[in-house]
Amino acid sequence: MRILHTSDWHLGRSFHRVDMLGHQAAYLDHLLSVVAEEQVDLVVVAGDVYDRALPPVDAVRLASETFARLASSPARVVVSSGNHDSAHRLGFADDLIDAAGVHIRTRASRVGEPVLLEDRHGPVAVHALPYLDPDLVREPWGLTDRGHAAALGEAMRRVRADLSGRPSGTRSVVLAHAFVSGTTPVQVSDSERDISVGGVSRVPTSLFEGIDYTALGHLHGRHTLTETIRYSGSPLAYSFSETDHVKGSWLVDLGPGGLTSATFIPAPVPRPLARISGNLADLLLAPEHEPQEACWLQVTLTDAVRPLRAMDQLRERFPHVLQLGFAPHSGGPQLPVAQPAAGRSDHAIALDFVAEVRGSAATDAEAALLLDACDSCQPDRDLDREVG
Template sequence: MRILHTSDWHLGRSFHRVGMLDHQAAYVDHLLAVVEAEDVDVVLLSGDVYDRALPPVDAVRLFDEALARLCASRASVVVSSGNHDSAQRLGFGSRVMDAAGVFVRTGLERVGEPVLLEDRYGPVAVHPLPYLDPESVREPWGLLHRSHEMALGEAMGRVRKDLAGRRRTRSVVMAHAFVADVEARVQVSDSERDISVGGVSLVPTSVFDGADYVALGHLHGRHTLTDRVRYSGSPLAYSFSERDQTKGSWLVDLAADGSVDAEFVPAPVPRRLARLEGELEDLLADPALAADEDAFVQAVLTDPVRPVQAMERLRRRFPHALSLVFAPVGEPMAEVPRARTEGRSDHQVTLDFVRELRGAEAGEAEAALLQQAVDACCHDRELDHAGGGGG
């Protein structure tokens, strides 16, 4: 059986306020092309279909289109929910969709109930485990401790019980969790939501012992924990910490004896990410940075004094600059100064703030603009006098 393992689509997510829906739609096009070109039998989507529990309408429309196209393709599709998804919303209509070859699993009540598929070598039992919040499953499952390991351990107990009653059936498990034998073995990304609240987050790979293949979701970088336990990662980069990651999905061949052979299929890169560091004038003038002019840019400015209108000037050369970090060379990041308000007008306090944060006085135009801002915040503009504390 040929499997395409993907996860963490996060439909509806923005990247530093830039909408990603067009890029996500391009990934769906790529996915369907891989299904046809590689004769994929089943697509596994291991959680975080959406970026939030109440996704925007356009994101729902895109997922609906993706499922319809997969339905019309040669492949079945199995979807499980992640920690970003609403289990109730994503799981709506799942029993009806089963008949169309679209298997969506989001609830506790179906853990241990497999999606049964067939190839020329016999049956394959796919067990899609939804994201299991330790606090939510502790009482209904009667768990002694609150941890992700215990929650998934109970779920895998139910999976093994089901498999024990099936002869010559290969097994695939889908899960959405932080899995690793040692935390240092995997690299986390800034765009991943911390799931440690509600229980210890780390789950050892041994929890999944016995499964022929484990298709994991949650981490946004691809990882091979063992030959049989893998993360596909997200199909797009959702933070600058992911700029060096190759995005895509795993193409997995599950043989008749349960052995697996996996190949990573890179996804298209709609716009490259670049992290530039240096003084602003150097970044604007350096000819070696010409290749970054069409990239999403995060600039780390090392100027000793914060440049005026830094982002505006940066975007004249790098129109897709999205993030600015100020890190003067040899100096710690400046803390936001504490205002000295006694005996000073609101306008003087704002000028102090600019001087202390930037290391230089506000210009004449800036000072006038700050005065307008102060006046706009006052109920009575005549009240902004020294010692009066402003409006």
């Protein structure tokens, strides 16, 4: 059986205010092409179909169109909900949708009920575990411990109970949306929502021992925790912490004895990401930064004094700058920090604030503008001038 493992589509998400829906649609077109070209038998989506519980209408439409196209392909589809999804909304009419060959699993009460498939080597049981909020399943499942390890541990107990009653030779696939870690540390991304409970979010790979393939979602980078336990990562970058990621999906083959191969299929890149830093004047002129002119860009300026209109100047050369930060090198002019407010005018405090934040004193024109602004907030428009 040939499986395509994907996750964390986050349909409806933007990237620093750039609408990503068109790029997400291009990825899903690519996904459908891979299904056809590689003769995929099963597509598994390990959670976070949407970016938020109440997704935009266009994102819902894109998901609906994609699942309809997949239903028209020879592949079966199994989807689980993630921590960004609304289990109720994503799982709406799941029993009806099952008939189309798209199996959406969002209810904790159905954990342990597999989607049963068959190939020339025999049966394959696919257990799709929705994101399991430990606080929500603790009471109905009678858990004594609080945390993700306890919730997933009980889920896998139910999975194994089901598998133990299956015919000999039944192969197993599990989908899970969680922070799973093994002996090798995994890299997290800024775009991943914290799911820790009581300060603990990680669960061990040992929970999935004996499963022929575990398709994980939640982390946005691809990771191979063991030969049979993998994260596909998100298909697109959703933060600059993912600049060096290679995005895509895992193409997995199951033979009669379990996993036989896993190949990573890179996804199309709508626009590369890059991070650069330095003095503004140097960044605007340095020829080595020419490749970054076409990138979505994060810039950190190191000027001792914060330049005026820095973003406007940068965009003259780098039109796709999305994030600007300041990390001045030491050695610049030492300006007095803002003084306590008692007995000082609003205007003087505002001038101190500008000097402290920007690294340089306000110009005469700026000082006059600040004075007018302070005066406009006073019941007596002459009060601030008298105190100053």
